[in-house]
Amino acid sequence: MHPHIEKLYISARKSSRLIIGLMSGTSLDGLDVALCKVTGAGTNTQINVLHFTTVEYDQDYKNKIKQVFAKRECDLELVTLLHPWVGKLHGTMVSKCLQTWKVNASDIDVIASHGQTIYHCPKTQHNHPDFDNGTLQIGDSDQIAVTTGITTIGDFRQKHIAAGAEGAPLAVYGDYLYFSSADETRILLNMGGIANLTFLPKSGAMRDVFSSDIGPGNTIMDAYVQQYFSPLHYDDNANIAKSGKVNADLLKALCNNAFFNLSMPKTTGPEVFNLAYLQRAQQKSNTLNLNHEDVLATLNTFTARVIANAINECAQNNSVVYASGGGIHNPLLMAQLKELCPSIKAFKNTDDLGINPDAKEAVLFAILANECLAAEQQSLSNHTQGIAGITMGKVSFPD
Template identity: 55%
Template sequence: MKQSIEQLCRIAGKENRRILGLMSGTSLDGLDLALCRFTGSGTGMHLQLEAFSTIPYGDAFRAEIREVFAKKQVDLEKLCLLNAWVARQHAVMINTCLAEWNRKASDIDLLASHGQTIYHAPLHQHGLQQFGNATLQIGDGDHLAVAAGIITVSDFRQKHIAAGGEGAPLAVYGDWLAFSKQNENRILLNMGGIANFTWLPGDLDAGKVFSTDTGPGNTLLDAYTRKYYQLPYDADAAMASRGKVNTDLLAALCEHAFFRQPFPKTTGPELFNLDYLEKALQQTGTGNAVADDVMATLTAFTANTIIAAVQQTIPQGMSCVLYASGGGIHNPLLMQYLRSGLSPHRIDTTAGLSVPPDAKEAVLFAILANETVAGSGFPATGNRSIPAVSMGKISFPV
């Protein structure tokens, strides 16, 4: 252990560090791998994205995760087994990627692993005061470090909760350090399974910065597509574009108390799932609605809840640039809704910030790992959504 700690100290003291960020989201598309080179830390950090790849998950992998994903009752033995199994599967994907990039494990200083979220349980959602906020990600860091042969920083969300946060969204830390800009108000919008954004005011006042979930991103769209079309997602919004928005159903979907709660807030597929949709269908008597119309309505639901949250955030008369990332940017109907509903604010993707939009979340966890080993800690801002802590548990390969 002494030698491993000494190695970690050498990494912390290096002028440059190469960190491989890993992200596996609730959409279960695949593992995003972002190879980042860092100079410095904190607000003086310089980041260079050297390589990026997504290794898609196979149907068998997705099926294993869905046995325990976002369910109150699961097979505990299966959950226990998956914790190590996911890490080993990710290690295989890492080795495949490194070979494609002509890199060796010894070229990588650190792995930054988000893990696979299985259940997210903020207090406002479960209501059990004695337990507070909780979240669970699997893909154990020790197993990953041993299988990949690289020091691993993982399980970032637990420290955030321990310090008073909800464990999400964590994007605020990386967004603040990497993408704040003097005199340009920015919103960094991520549309994965759940949609969230970070508000970065152009006056660089850290006390105003916050990050929040807005509601569903792709999770309801993907779940409905799998069930009714036997497809993984609505490619190019083909089904939604054929349908018509049912205004009664849309209104019912938007009625949940979550949308009236103050920022910051978090949620997940534990709430926004097909049961949620079914209740709205029954409430509005639209249970026999054409599938394409339901898809059109779900797309509008995602767009409307994002638009409402953004409009609530940007002060009246202030201009803002939105930089979007995540799978939602590939949905042309969703992007059309956003551009129309948020005009005259400009909507770009994070490609405009030199980060491919599909890579952004993996890059953000690489930033968190860099801060864990080389940063001086995030400064206190007085903002409860940004606890002044470093995050991540460190696992050694030997």
């Protein structure tokens, strides 16, 4: 037996494993690194986050990724070069985190890497009848493994597509395994660049559990701030949006998209919801001369309304929302959600469930890696997406 296979076998049989979860989202703010002690598997999964940090990306990283990010046409040579470059950079970041935490790389069972999404194209978005769903994440897991000396599991979304689904969202698996409750119906709301939710009925029935993208979270707001309020990267504390007024005509145009009429589960990305989408909405609503503060106020309300509509669509009596992602730091957005969702019993953060809301997505991929290593097959249909008993993740050895 190859030593690497033997080590994986030993890891799979352990009662608990040390797994580093990595998440780099569409906001491009940094690499989330979560060192997790994962005990058990399946519905018996227990998580203890030992360390968490976000390693901020410098402007060079952001500039390089933005040249290919969510662009239908881009430099293929640059994409090819970025794939190993991002992987090596992420590996270096992990090694520095381990040094800071005084943790030996040899003690880590595996790294779980999401990679950096640069293009997401479900069949509902692209116009190629000969093709099905597609998604592309760069950040080669071989580079991470070689750089850190730690076996790395990555490229999770491709199996989701191979099994007939859309590659996103993957939150249904980790959310169900870790956050389900027999005592209350929960909606796990993640507000990153794109917002998504997982519906967890207190019945615990797998057939009723689903995850779905909702629409834009912070992606258009952040892009707008970066374009017109540089050097700011986002609207801190929603101060800019609070100083503006919502424009009803622009809001109506923004909300007029076929995606919002699709049944959940569904998926989308910044390939659709971006500054070009905003500009088209402004053209249609004759609001191109609107001041920047009013645009941001309207974008904030647009995001709140889209999220609230999805929550209200699936909420049951006394449902509790547990929020995570960058959107939780936007007080205007959170206030609007509470106002627009009167049937929700309470809005809380995943801190109340024992997981730092900023770390949740990185922890999710640690859970997926743990399932790849140690779990019996689960069957989650996610309603119409037809997922049953799939194992996600490709294994990269360090030598």
